[in-house]
Amino acid sequence: MGSQAKFHSISEFLGNRGQMFSDLKDLLDWHFDRMSDAEREIMHWLAVNREPVSYPELKEDILSPLSRKELPSALHFLLRGLPIEKRGKCFTIQPVLMEHMTDRLIGQETV
Template identity: 35%
Template sequence: MWLNIVSAAIKDLFSGNISEFLSYDSLVFGDLEYLFHKHFQRLSDSEKQVMPWLANQMKAVEISKKPALLELSPSEFLKAVESLRRRLLIEKVENGDRTIFTLQPAIAEYIKTHIL
């Protein structure tokens, strides 16, 4: 659905010119922004803490230890990460023998712009 929204915007606003679309700083707009807002509002309090933390990370991170700045128990943290994975809001990346997690760029942009 997200791809359909973005492709429609590229066609409507940029006459199909992907280079012009990518020249804009923000990747989140219009209907896509509304969808992200709807999804974010449905998250639990613990999930709402994890998403901004992930959005602020410069690269994918390990979750073997709960970040000290989050006011969640280790169990709450892992439950939130697991739930966000099921909702396809965070991505798991296999990196050799490590598993790291990150947000999709458009979701991270939305959180940085509208939530933080």
């Protein structure tokens, strides 16, 4: 009976995946909407690059002079607030964030 209860629980879990992904998207959108322009631009470039990038590479990618000036503080804030990974001297984002940011970028292009 314990196995059936677990299976029922897993089945129920799998049946609610769509809602969980929707909730996750809403949560990520909520965080993104509260970011500064510099933080958004960093997140966009980390998603576009797809691979870990160094600070000088990221600074070169940033287009806005204001965002480039704010890069150190914005990156520091993102490292504390989101699952940005620092690998040695390079930065990247988790795959789920990368896909979410890519979807947002694609959505902006179609508007």
